Amino acid sequence: MRRKHRFERRHGPRPGRRVVKVVVLKGGRSLERTVSLKSGARVEDALERLGHEVVGIDPGADLVDRLEAERPDVAFVAMHGREGEDGTVQELLELVGVPYTASAPSACIRCADKVLAKHLMRDAGVPTPDFYAFNETAFRELGAARALPAIEERLAFPIVVKPAAGGSALGIKFAADAQAVPHALVAAFSYDTKVLLEAFIHGRELAVSVLDGPEGPQALPIVEAIPRDGALYDFEARYEIGRTDFACPADLDDALSRRAQALAVQVYSLFGCYGFARVDLMLDEATDALFVLEVNAIPGLTETSLLPQAAEAAGIGFDQLVARVLELAGDRTPA
Amino acid sequence: MTVDETRGEPGRPPRSTTRDLERYAGLFAARTRGLRSSAMRDLMAVTARPEIISLAGGLPDTSTFSPALLSSLMRTVAEEASARALQYGPTEGLEEVKACIVEVMAEEDMRVDPDDILVTTGGQQVIDLVCRTLVDPGDVVIAEGPTYPGAVPSLCAFQADVRQIPMDDDGMRIDVLEETLAVLDREGRRPKFIYTIPSFQNPGGVTMSLERRRRLVEIAHQREILVLEDNPYGLLRYEGDPQPTLRSLDGGEYVIYLGTFSKILSPGLRLGWTTAPRPILDKLNVGKQGADLCSSTFGQHFVAAYFAAQDWRAYLGTLIELYRRRRDAMLEALSEHLPSEATWTRPRGGLFIWATLPDYLDTTDLLARALRENVAFVPGRAAYLDGRGGSELRLNFSGVPEADIHEGIRRIGAIVAEQVAMYSTLTRLEPARAVSRETSTRSESGDVVPFHVKRRAAG
Numbered sequence: 001m002r003r004k005h006r007f008e009r010r011h012g013p014r015p016g017r018r019v020v021k022v023v024v025l026k027g028g029r030s031l032e033r034t035v036s037l038k039s040g041a042r043v044e045d046a047l048e049r050l051g052h053e054v055v056g057i058d059p060g061a062d063l064v065d066r067l068e069a070e071r072p073d074v075a076f077v078a079m080h081g082r083e084g085e086d087g088t089v090q091e092l093l094e095l096v097g098v099p100y101t102a103s104a105p106s107a108c109i110r111c112a113d114k115v116l117a118k119h120l121m122r123d124a125g126v127p128t129p130d131f132y133a134f135n136e137t138a139f140r141e142l143g144a145a146r147a148l149p150a151i152e153e154r155l156a157f158p159i160v161v162k163p164a165a166g167g168s169a170l171g172i173k174f175a176a177d178a179q180a181v182p183h184a185l186v187a188a189f190s191y192d193t194k195v196l197l198e199a200f201i202h203g204r205e206l207a208v209s210v211l212d213g214p215e216g217p218q219a220l221p222i223v224e225a226i227p228r229d230g231a232l233y234d235f236e237a238r239y240e241i242g243r244t245d246f247a248c249p250a251d252l253d254d255a256l257s258r259r260a261q262a263l264a265v266q267v268y269s270l271f272g273c274y275g276f277a278r279v280d281l282m283l284d285e286a287t288d289a290l291f292v293l294e295v296n297a298i299p300g301l302t303e304t305s306l307l308p309q310a311a312e313a314a315g316i317g318f319d320q321l322v323a324r325v326l327e328l329a330g331d332r333t334p335a
Numbered sequence: 336m337t338v339d340e341t342r343g344e345p346g347r348p349p350r351s352t353t354r355d356l357e358r359y360a361g362l363f364a365a366r367t368r369g370l371r372s373s374a375m376r377d378l379m380a381v382t383a384r385p386e387i388i389s390l391a392g393g394l395p396d397t398s399t400f401s402p403a404l405l406s407s408l409m410r411t412v413a414e415e416a417s418a419r420a421l422q423y424g425p426t427e428g429l430e431e432v433k434a435c436i437v438e439v440m441a442e443e444d445m446r447v448d449p450d451d452i453l454v455t456t457g458g459q460q461v462i463d464l465v466c467r468t469l470v471d472p473g474d475v476v477i478a479e480g481p482t483y484p485g486a487v488p489s490l491c492a493f494q495a496d497v498r499q500i501p502m503d504d505d506g507m508r509i510d511v512l513e514e515t516l517a518v519l520d521r522e523g524r525r526p527k528f529i530y531t532i533p534s535f536q537n538p539g540g541v542t543m544s545l546e547r548r549r550r551l552v553e554i555a556h557q558r559e560i561l562v563l564e565d566n567p568y569g570l571l572r573y574e575g576d577p578q579p580t581l582r583s584l585d586g587g588e589y590v591i592y593l594g595t596f597s598k599i600l601s602p603g604l605r606l607g608w609t610t611a612p613r614p615i616l617d618k619l620n621v622g623k624q625g626a627d628l629c630s631s632t633f634g635q636h637f638v639a640a641y642f643a644a645q646d647w648r649a650y651l652g653t654l655i656e657l658y659r660r661r662r663d664a665m666l667e668a669l670s671e672h673l674p675s676e677a678t679w680t681r682p683r684g685g686l687f688i689w690a691t692l693p694d695y696l697d698t699t700d701l702l703a704r705a706l707r708e709n710v711a712f713v714p715g716r717a718a719y720l721d722g723r724g725g726s727e728l729r730l731n732f733s734g735v736p737e738a739d740i741h742e743g744i745r746r747i748g749a750i751v752a753e754q755v756a757m758y759s760t761l762t763r764l765e766p767a768r769a770v771s772r773e774t775s776t777r778s779e780s781g782d783v784v785p786f787h788v789k790r791r792a793a794g
Contacts, residue, residue, distance in 0.1 A: 033380050033381050136757070139757065139761060145760055145761045145762075181761070182695065182762045185761055186695065186697075186758050186761070188700075190703045191700070191703050303359075
C-alpha cells in the first residue's frame with residue numbers, strides 16, 4: 001500500500017478551496033514538447049488567477065531533486081506524450097509523495113500504449129477498428145513481412161499505420177495501397193518499437209472529453225474536428241488556429257450523442273482513468289457505427305485543444321476546469 | 336459576437352464558443368495562412384535540449400571570440416561613444432559601419448559607394464525587406480531547391496509563388512532556370528526576383544560555377560529581372576579559388592546584394608547589409624523605417640570599434656581553420672558511417688553539408704528516431720516550399736566540436752542503416768530482390784514491392 005499523499009496529511013482533501021503551492025510540469029523531452037509548453041503556460045495562468053502559488057518545471061534529470069526542493073502541495077501534469085503521459089512522471093510523483101492531477105501510472109500506460117489499449121478494448125467488446133500490431137523484432141527476426149499481404153487483405157486499403165506510443169498524429173501514415181505500406185511502417189518505427197496497422201474508418205472525427213465529478217465520470221459535449229481544406233486531421237491542423245473548424249456540440253442527433261458519450265465513459269472507466277481524459281472516436285459515415293480510436297490520458301490544454309472547448313460548451317470555463325482537476329488531485333484515494 | 340449570442344440565451348446549451356480561438360483567428364491576415372506551425376518545428380523544439388548533439392543549427396562557433404576582447408571593445412564603446420551608442424541612428428546605418436562594409440566587400444573584389452549601402456538587422460532583414468518591396472500576393476519568385484530554410488517564412492508571409500530550381504555540383508541549374516522562365520513567359524508572368532546563395536549554398540553546400548554566374552547575370556540583364564544574391568559565407572572558403580560575386584559581375588545594376596557580419600564576426604550582433612540599385616534601395620529604406628527605424632546603434636558602434644582595434648581578417652582566418660577541420664571531420668564520419676545508399680555534397684566552404692538518403696526514407700520521421708538517440712539535423716522539407724526534400728537532410732559542422740560531429744554522424748548512420756535494413760526486410764521477400772536507389776525512385780508498382788505481386792496470387 002502506498003503511503004498517504006503529503007497534501008492530504010497537511011491540508012485535507014480539498015486543494016481547490018485554498019491557496020496551495022502547485023508545480024506545473026510542462027515541456028519534457030517528448031516530441032509534443034511545444035504543445036505541452038503551451039498547455040502548461042495556460043494552466044499556470046489559470047492557477048495564478050485562482051490565487052495559487054505556481055512553479056513551472058520543465059522536467060529533466062533534476063526532476064526529483066526539484067520536487068524535493070519545491071515540496072509542492074500538488075503537481076499539475078501538463079505533459080503530453082512520452083514520459084509525461086505514459087506513467088513515467090506519475091510513477092515518480094507517487095514515489096516522491098506529491099499528489100498529482102489526472103490518471104495514475106496504470107491508466108496512463110493503458111492509454112499511452114495504443115497496442116495495449118486496442119487489445120483491452122477488443123477484449124472488453126468496445127468497438128475499435130480492426131488492427132494488427134507488431135514490434136520491430138517481429139519483422140526483423142520472425143518474418144512478419146510475409147504476413148503483410150494477409151493483413152492487407154483483411155484490413156483493406158487505406159490502412160492507417162501508427163506508432164504504438166505518442167499522440168498528436170506524429171508518425172501516423174495512411175497507406176493507400178500495398179506499395180505504401182513498407183514506407184509507412186519504416187516511418188512509424190521511427191517513433192516507437194511497436195506499430196499498429198489499423199483499418200481506416202471513413203467518417204467523422206469526434207472527441208468526447210470526460211471529466212470526473214461528484215457523481216463519477218461525466219462526458220462533456222462532443223467536439224467534431226472538421227479540417228478546413230478537407231484534409232485529414234493531421235498534426236498541423238491539430239494545433240493551428242484557423243486550420244480546422246470545430247463544432248461543439250457536434251451536429252449529431254440526441255441518440256447518437258448519448259451513444260458516443262456513453263461509449264467514452266465506458267472506455268474511461270475500462271482504462272481506470274481519473275480526473276479527465278479525452279476519448280477519440282470515429283463515426284462511420286455508412287453505418288453510423290462508432291469506433292474508439294484512442295484515449296488521451298492528458299489531453300491538450302492549449303487554446304486550440306478539444307477538452308477545454310468541450311468544457312466551455314458545458315459551461316465550465318478554463319479556470320473552473322483547472323480548479324476542478326486540481327481539486328480531484330487531492331481527492332484521489334491512494335492507489 | 337458568437338459569445339454574446341450564446342451566453343445571452345438561457346436554456347440553450349452554449350454553442351461552440353471556442354472563444355479563445357475565434358476571437359484571434361478572425362483577426363488574422365490572409366497571409367498568415369501560409370505560416371505553418373509544422374510537425375517539424377515541434378520536433379526541432381526538442382533539439383535545443385542539452386543532451387542532444389545538434390547538427391541542426393546554422394551556428395558559427397562564437398566561443399572562438401575572446402571574452403577579454405569583447406570586454407575591451409565594450410569599454411571602448413562606453414568610453415568613446417556612450418551617448419551616441421545609446422541613441423537612435425540613421426536608418427541607412429552609421430558611416431563608420433559602412434566603411435567597414437566597404438572593406439569587407441572589397442575583400443571579394445566589390446567596389447561600393449557607402450551611399451549605396453543600407454545597414455540592416457541581420458541579413459535576414461534584407462530578405463524580408465526585398466519581399467516587402469517587390470512581392471504582391473501570387474507574384475513569382477525563383478529560388479534554388481533546396482533553399483535557405485530561413486527565407487521560407489518571409490516568402491510565405493508575402494504569399495510569393497516560389498518556383499524552386501534544382502542544383503547540381505555547379506549550383507543552380509541555369510538550363511532549368513531558362514526553361515522555367517520560358518514557361519512563365521508563356522503564362523504571361525514575370526518573376527519579381529531570383530533568390531540565390533551562389534557560394535557554399537545553404538543548405539546545399541554547393542557553389543555556382545563561374546560560367547553559370549556569368550549566364551545568370553546575362554539572363555538578369557536580358558530579361559530585366561532582379562537577382563537577390565545572398566552571400567553570408569563567401570569569405571568562409573576552405574579550399575579552391577574564390578568565385579566572383581554576381582554583384583561584381585553585374586556592377587550593381589540588377590543584383591541586390593546581401594551581406595552580413597554574422598558569419599565573420601557574430602550573429603548575436605544582428606547586423607547585415609544590402610546594396611541595391613538606387614530606386615530599390617530607397618524603397619528598402621522606407622520599408623526598414625517601418626520595420627525597425629534603424630538597426631542597433633549599440634551593435635554598430637561595437638562593429639566599428641572592432642574593425643578599428645583588430646585585424647578582422649585574422650579572426651576570419653581562425654574561423655576558417657576551425658571550420659575546415661570540422662568539415663573534414665564530418666566528411667570523414669559520413670564516409671565511415673553512412674550506408675552506401677546515401678550521398679552527400681562536399682562543400683568547399685560555408686557551414687553545411689546536404690545529404691540525400693534513399694527516397695523511401697522520410698527525414699522528418701527519421702528526426703524523431705534520431706532524437707531518441709540524442710542527435711538532430713534539419714529535415715530536407717524545411718528547405719522546400721512544395722513538399723519536396725522528404726528524403727534529404729541538412730547537417731551543420733561549424734557549431735559542433737569534432738568529437739561530437741563524429742559521434743553524431745555515427746548515430747545517424749546507425750539509424751539510417753537500421754531503416755534501410757527494415758525497408759528491405761519489408762519489401763524483399765525473395766532475398767535476391769535488393770532495392771537499390773535507382774529502382775526505388777521509380778514509381779511504377781511492382782518495381783519496389785515484390786509482395787504486392789504475391790498478394791494478388793494469394794488473392
